[in-house]
Amino acid sequence: MIDPIFLLEAAVNGVLLGGVLALLALGLNLIFGVVDIVWIAYVDLVMVCMYLVYFLVMVYGWPLWLAGALSVALGALLGLAVHLLIITPILGKAPVNQLLATGGLLFFLQSFATFLWTTDHKTVRLALPILEVGGMFLSFTRLIAFAISLVAMLGLWVFLRRTYIGTAIRAVSQDREAMALMGADPQRVYFVTSAVGGAMAGLAGALLIIQYSVHPFFGAAFGPLTFMICVLGGLGNMVGAFVASFVMSEIISIGGVVISTEMGYVIAFVVFIVMMFARPGGILARRG
Amino acid sequence: MRPGRVAGAALLALLALGPFLPMGGMRQYILHVLIQILIWSFIGGAWSVMGRFGLVSLGHGAFLGLGAYTVTLLWNFYSLTPWIGGVAAAALTVVVALVVAYPCSRFQVVGHYFALVTLAVGEVVRLLIIAERNWTGGSLGLSLKPATGDSLLAMQFADKRVFYYASLVLWLAGLWIWYRVDRSMARAAMEAIGEDETAAASVGIHVTRFKMGITMLSAGLTAVGGVAYAQYISYVNPDTLAGIGVSLRIVFAVVLGGMYSLLGPTVGTALTIALGEYLRVVFGLRFIGMAETIYGLLLILFIIFLPSGIYGSLRDVVARFVRPARLASGVR
Numbered sequence: 047m048i049d050p051i052f053l054l055e056a057a058v059n060g061v062l063l064g065g066v067l068a069l070l071a072l073g074l075n076l077i078f079g080v081v082d083i084v085w086i087a088y089v090d091l092v093m094v095c096m097y098l099v100y101f102l103v104m105v106y107g108w109p110l111w112l113a114g115a116l117s118v119a120l121g122a123l124l125g126l127a128v129h130l131l132i133i134t135p136i137l138g139k140a141p142v143n144q145l146l147a148t149g150g151l152l153f154f155l156q157s158f159a160t161f162l163w164t165t166d167h168k169t170v171r172l173a174l175p176i177l178e179v180g181g182m183f184l185s186f187t188r189l190i191a192f193a194i195s196l197v198a199m200l201g202l203w204v205f206l207r208r209t210y211i212g213t214a215i216r217a218v219s220q221d222r223e224a225m226a227l228m229g230a231d232p233q234r235v236y237f238v239t240s241a242v243g244g245a246m247a248g249l250a251g252a253l254l255i256i257q258y259s260v261h262p263f264f265g266a267a268f269g270p271l272t273f274m275i276c277v278l279g280g281l282g283n284m285v286g287a288f289v290a291s292f293v294m295s296e297i298i299s300i301g302g303v304v305i306s307t308e309m310g311y312v313i314a315f316v317v318f319i320v321m322m323f324a325r326p327g328g329i330l331a332r333r334g
Numbered sequence: 335m336r337p338g339r340v341a342g343a344a345l346l347a348l349l350a351l352g353p354f355l356p357m358g359g360m361r362q363y364i365l366h367v368l369i370q371i372l373i374w375s376f377i378g379g380a381w382s383v384m385g386r387f388g389l390v391s392l393g394h395g396a397f398l399g400l401g402a403y404t405v406t407l408l409w410n411f412y413s414l415t416p417w418i419g420g421v422a423a424a425a426l427t428v429v430v431a432l433v434v435a436y437p438c439s440r441f442q443v444v445g446h447y448f449a450l451v452t453l454a455v456g457e458v459v460r461l462l463i464i465a466e467r468n469w470t471g472g473s474l475g476l477s478l479k480p481a482t483g484d485s486l487l488a489m490q491f492a493d494k495r496v497f498y499y500a501s502l503v504l505w506l507a508g509l510w511i512w513y514r515v516d517r518s519m520a521r522a523a524m525e526a527i528g529e530d531e532t533a534a535a536s537v538g539i540h541v542t543r544f545k546m547g548i549t550m551l552s553a554g555l556t557a558v559g560g561v562a563y564a565q566y567i568s569y570v571n572p573d574t575l576a577g578i579g580v581s582l583r584i585v586f587a588v589v590l591g592g593m594y595s596l597l598g599p600t601v602g603t604a605l606t607i608a609l610g611e612y613l614r615v616v617f618g619l620r621f622i623g624m625a626e627t628i629y630g631l632l633l634i635l636f637i638i639f640l641p642s643g644i645y646g647s648l649r650d651v652v653a654r655f656v657r658p659a660r661l662a663s664g665v666r
Contacts (some may be wrong), residue, residue, distance in 0.1 A: 084446055125335045134639045141445055146589055147637040149582050154630030160623030219648045262623075270578055305596045308465035315458045323437035324450050 052303055055182040060299030060315035062184075065192035066253055068291035070268070071275040072199060072284060073246030077125075080220035080239040083133060083144045087248060089272055090265035091124050094155060095251025097260055100168045110170070114252035125244015129236060136309030152265060156324050161263035167259035191253040198249055199288070202242070207285075211238050219282055271298075271311075272316045290295060294318070349502060353495040365494040366609055371604045372501035373562050374574035376508040378588045378599035382553035383515055383549045385585070387443070388528035388591045392581050393452030396459040399576025401557030402428045403463060403470060409488070410479045411469070416489040418442050422562040424554045431553030432546065439545045442531060453578060460577030475571030478564065489565045497566050504562055505600070508555065512596055515551070524548055586633050592643025602647040 074088045085091075102113035132147050158290040174186040204213040211234075218225045218235045226232050258264075275294050279286030294314050301310030348355075353365060370512045380396050403421035408414040414422075434455055437443070443451055472477060481488035484496075491497060515521060526534040535541050554621045564570050574580060583606075591602020606629065615624030640647045 050357050081341060084450070132634060132638070136641075139641060140383075141640050142388070143589075143637050145390070145446070145449060146585065147634055150586070150630050150633030150637060152584075152630075153582070153633060154627060157623040157626030157630055160620060161627055162374045162623075164622070266578060269454055273450050274454055281446065299490045306465055310463060312458055312461045315461070318454050319434070319451060319458070322443060322447065322454075 053300060055184075056190045056299045056303040057199065058155020058182060058184060058230065058294060059188070060296040062188040062192045063299060064292035064295035066257070067272070067275060067295050068288050069195040069198060069246060069250045069253070069280040070272045070288040071279065071291050072202060073250065074272055075276045075279070075284060076202070076215075076246070077239055077243040077281060077282075077289045080215055080309070081129070081137075081236055082222075084139075084273065084276075085128070085243075086145060086273075087128070087150040087155060087265065088243075089269040090149050090155040091121060091244060091247045092129070092251045092254065092268070093159065093260060093262070093264040095121050095263065095282045096126065097163060097168070099252050100170055100260055103170050104168075108170075110252075110256070114249070116274040118248040118250040122245040123249065124254075125240040125242075125247065128244070130238035131135065133236075133240070133307045143302065145242050152269075156262050156265060160171065163262070165263075167261045169259040172256050187256050187258075188259075191257060191331045195250070195253055198246065202246070205242070209287060211235070215239055226313060230248075242270040271314070278318055278321055296322055341520070350526050352510040353498055362494060365498055367607065367636075369494065369501050369566060371497075371600075371607050372505040373559060373566065374584075374587065374607065375600040375603040376505050376562070377503070377556055377559035378591070379508045379512050379604045380559055381584050382588045382593040383555065384552040385588060386547065387524040389545065389549065390445075390449050390585070390635055391452040391552075392449045392578065392585065393454070393459075394438050394552075394584050395576045395578070395581035397427045397431065397450075397553040397556040398560040398563075398580060398584075399459050399463060399570075399572065400430060401477075401560030402570045402575045404477055405561045406476055406564050406570050407469065410476070413479075414563055415487045416561065417487070422557065423561050424557045427557035428550045428554045431550050435549040436542070439542045442532070453581070454461035456577055456581045462570045463572040463576060470572070474573060475569055475574075478570075480568075486493075487600050490568065492664030496607050500586065501562060501566070509596060509600075511551075511555065515548075516596065520548065522545060582639060588643075590633065590636055590643055592646025592649075594642065595646050595649060598643050598645040602643060 060235045070089065070092065074085060076090075078084055097118055099110075099113045099117045102108040102116065103110055108116075125167065128148070128151065132151060133144070136147055152279050172187050174190075177184045177186055177189070206216055214225070214230045214235050215238065217228075218232060222232065225235075254260075271294065278290070278294065279290035294303055295318060296319075297314040298310040301313045305313075350367065359414045377394075377398065381391065384391065393426075401420075401423040404426055405416050405419040408419040409416055410424060434452070438448060438451060464472050467473075478490070481490045484491045484493070496634060523534070525541045526537070526539055527541050527544060531541055560575060563575070587602040587606045589602065590606060591600065591604075593599030609629060609632070610625055617624045636644070644651065
């Protein structure tokens with residue numbers, strides 16, 4: 047039998063992982079809710095930002111916070127570029143093609159990263175202590191990342207609730223056509239959404255690089271999980287995605303300790319498939 | 335259709351004579367590339383059987399992996415001939431497809447949701463193969479137990495020409511099945527379902543039955559493709575035969591060629607494999623990743639500018655020039 051303290055440790059680590067996953071899922075969900083396209087390459091944008099932070103900190107010796115800020119800016123720029131160059135020309139096309147165009151971007155980013163930076167795993171090492179709380183070992187780095195992502199999500203919430211453009215974004219995700227009739231400029235809403243979604247990818251990149259090593263296939267490793275969290279929470283549903291992140295991260299974290307890392311993921315994916323059938327609209331949706 | 339038929343017959347004759355054409359020292363390499371193109375075209379065709387009706391699966395790697403691993407494990411551990419093992423693999427895959435497709439159809443999981451559910455299925459199969467590393471070899475993959483010399487029973491041959499003809503037959507069979515589906519009632523029904531499920535159901539189309547049927551057909555064919563690939567390469571690996579990577583690769587090749595036409599998947603697959611080989615030869619090991627980078631870039635450009643694929647677009651252009659002429663002569 048497994049010592050309960052290990053389970054508790056796994057549960058706490060699950061919560062910490064969930065915070066960063068939630069950040070990823072909220073960024074993707076924000077874009078999906080407004081533009082109605084799943085960016086298959088979203089986590090690959092995160093990967094690019096992780097490389098940026100790695101090089102700025104480890105090669106050029108920048109302080110981490112400054113590199114992180116630049117990573118957020120790069121994320122926003124990438125988000126805008128993806129929207130302008132890839133999404134805009136295919137906005138009215140078949141959903142399949144929209145899905146696949148961003149899939150092509152996934153291939154492009156993955157292999158270009160392989161070309162530029164090889165497949166070596168790269169890590170930013172932080173000399174931060176590991177806390178011992180009641181027999182559990184918790185990484186201080188993860189605690190900080192968790193706290194920052196919570197603050198960022200709170201910031202997103204305030205932005206969507208309290209600002210004019212935020213209100214417009216929420217309105218568009220509810221009804222695209224009506225919003226254009228009300229005199230709001232959908233183009234501007236799309237731009238802001240893609241930039242904000244990209245910025246969240248940049249922030250997530252900065253928070254992930256201090257916990258995980260980056261390699262060109264990082265997107266392939268975290269991507270499927272992120273999409274599933276979004277669908278599990280209900281595509282476009284922010285609160286649902288937030289809850290789903292923690293459900294999935296707990297399953298992965300505890301399953302990983304009890305059985306094995308892969309089986310943790312397998313169980314999480316099976317839960318996703320089953321939930322898809324039980325509640326197709328997301329875990330928080332009312333049964334219709 | 336007369337010139338088209340002549341061109342088709344000529345192409346077929348060329349393919350049948352393929353291994354005996356003079357190719358010099360490149361023979362083995364060219365045959366290897368051709369075999370890969372034929373097998374992956376068959377798999378692409380299997381995908382497009384359901385993909386063309388809006389059932390976009392991003393998890394066909396699951397079916398491919400199940401097929402390849404079932405036949406390999408049965409041969410390695412129980413020495414079961416791939417002829418029976420292949421049937422078992424296809425049967426198992428069809429059952430798995432049934433388990434996934436039934437609820438998908440019942441609960442109207444369509445569009446984005448369907449793509450993401452199938453993506454999860456693909457990842458589940460990949461991770462299960464890695465997790466069961468004691469007998470699947472995990473991420474290191476698994477080699478087929480070699481038979482003694484050439485063996486029809488073990489489907490192992492030293493001569494590539496045998497595999498060439500086998501894959502040619504497989505490819506033709508795939509085209510024939512695609513054509514039969516294209517000319518059947520199922521096509522009309524599936525197109526109606528793809529447009530509007532509720533409307534299709536209201537005119538008496540059995541939505542669930544058709545969707546399940548087409549999914550099972552597609553999955554079974556994909557598993558057969560996986561079996562063929564495993565027998566040819568005699569090595570299976572979870573990352574090349576299951577999961578999101580290979581699933582997307584299948585879809586891209588088909589979309590590149592055009593999923594609404596008989597030869598679209600073949601054209602797309604041939605182009606992607608030829609491009610990959612060409613870039614690999616040109617850039618070699620100096621620029622690892624460059625070939626795939628160009629490939630990814632081309633994909634984006636194609637999807638933006640030629641959404642019905644290379645073959646589909648070419649055919650539309652040809653049709654625009656040929657049809658008015660034929661109509662005019664018909665009037666006369």
